[in-house]
Amino acid sequence: xxxxxxxxxxxxxxxxxxxxxxxIGPALGEGRAVAQALSSIAQQxxxxxxxxxxxxxxxxxxxxxxxxxxxxxMIILFANPFWxxxxxx
Amino acid sequence: xxxxxxxxxxxxxxxxxxxxxVKVNATLAFTWGLMALLTIGSWLVTRRLSPEPxxxxxQNLLEIxxxxxxxxxxxxxxxxxxxxxxxxxxxxVFILVSNILTVAPLYVPPTASLSxxxxxxxxxxxxxxxxxxxxxGVRGYLKRYVEPTVFxxxxxxxxxxxxxxxxxVRLFGNIMSxxxxxxxxxxxxxxxxxxxxxxLGLLTGVIQAYIFAILALVYIASGTRAHGGKEPETRx
Numbered sequence: 001x002x003x004x005x006x007x008x009x010x011x012x013x014x015x016x017x018x019x020x021x022x023x024i025g026p027a028l029g030e031g032r033a034v035a036q037a038l039s040s041i042a043q044q045x046x047x048x049x050x051x052x053x054x055x056x057x058x059x060x061x062x063x064x065x066x067x068x069x070x071x072x073x074m075i076i077l078f079a080n081p082f083w084x085x086x087x088x089x
Numbered sequence: 090x091x092x093x094x095x096x097x098x099x100x101x102x103x104x105x106x107x108x109x110x111v112k113v114n115a116t117l118a119f120t121w122g123l124m125a126l127l128t129i130g131s132w133l134v135t136r137r138l139s140p141e142p143x144x145x146x147x148q149n150l151l152e153i154x155x156x157x158x159x160x161x162x163x164x165x166x167x168x169x170x171x172x173x174x175x176x177x178x179x180x181x182v183f184i185l186v187s188n189i190l191t192v193a194p195l196y197v198p199p200t201a202s203l204s205x206x207x208x209x210x211x212x213x214x215x216x217x218x219x220x221x222x223x224x225x226g227v228r229g230y231l232k233r234y235v236e237p238t239v240f241x242x243x244x245x246x247x248x249x250x251x252x253x254x255x256x257x258v259r260l261f262g263n264i265m266s267x268x269x270x271x272x273x274x275x276x277x278x279x280x281x282x283x284x285x286x287x288x289l290g291l292l293t294g295v296i297q298a299y300i301f302a303i304l305a306l307v308y309i310a311s312g313t314r315a316h317g318g319k320e321p322e323t324r325x
Contacts, residue, residue, distance in 0.1 A: 015287070026300070049164070050164075053161075053164075053165070053303065056296070056299070056300060056303070057300065057303060057307065060259065060300040060304065061255075063259070064255050064258065064259045064262075067259050067262035067263060067266075068258060068262070069260060070262055070266050071258060071262045071265075074098055074265070074269065075320070077097045078095075078097075078178065078269075079098055
C-alpha cells in the first residue's frame, strides 16, 4: 500500500476513535450531573430555577470536552493537513 | 446550506465578492446583514413606544426579551443588571438571532465560523478586567490573581486564557456540527430525517446562545466580586 492509502486509513480510523472515546466520558459525566440535579429538584422544588441554571452551566462545561473531540475529528475528516500534503505531491 | 460545499467546515471559505486582496466572505456578509436586521428592527420597534395598554406586539416581544435578560442577570450576578445589560444582552440577542435564522434557505450562521466566536470570546476576555477595574479599582482587581498565595498567579492567568478558548470553541463546535450534520444528512437521506436534525439544531442554537451569555456573565461577575468584602444585597 502506498502512502496515500495509509494516510486515508489512519485518518478515518482516528476520526472514528476520537469521536467514539470523546462521546463516552462526557456522556457518563452528563448522566451523573442530570441525575444529581433531578434528585435535588425532587428534594427542593422551590430552587428549581437556580438548580436548572447551574445544571445548564455545568453541562456546557462538560460538553465542551466532547465538542473538542468533535472539532478534532471534523478537522481530520474535512480539513486534514496531511491528506492535503499527500495529494499535492 | 447550499452555498457551502460539503468539504468546507466554516463559511469563511465561501468568497462572495473579491476586489484585489479585499475579500468579503460569507461570514462577513451575513454578520453585516444580521447587524443591519437587528439595528433597523430595534429602531423600528423603539420608535413609537407607549406605556398604555394596546401597544404593538413587537414592543411586547422586546419588553419580554429585555425583562427576561434583566431578571437572569440580576439573579446570577446579584448586582444591578443595568451595567451588564448592554454587553450581555447584545451577545445573547446576536447569537440567538444568528442561530435561529438557520431555518432560512441559503443562510449560513456566522457563529459557525471560528473567527466570529473567537471575536466574541475576546470581547468577554477584555470585558472581564474592564468591569472588574470599574468596580473595585486596579489594585483590588489585580489582587484577585494573587489571592490565596502568589504561587497561584500562573494558574489564574492560564485559567483566563483557557476559558476564553473554551467559550470560542464550544459555540463554534456546536453550531458547526449542527450545520455539518444537516448537510451530510441532506446528501445521504434527503427525506424527513434532516428536518428533525434541523429541529435539534435549533434547540441547540438557542441553548448555546443562553449558555454563552450566562457564562460571560458568570466570568464578569466573578471578576467584579470583591473577595471577603461586602456582599451586595439581593433583590428578587
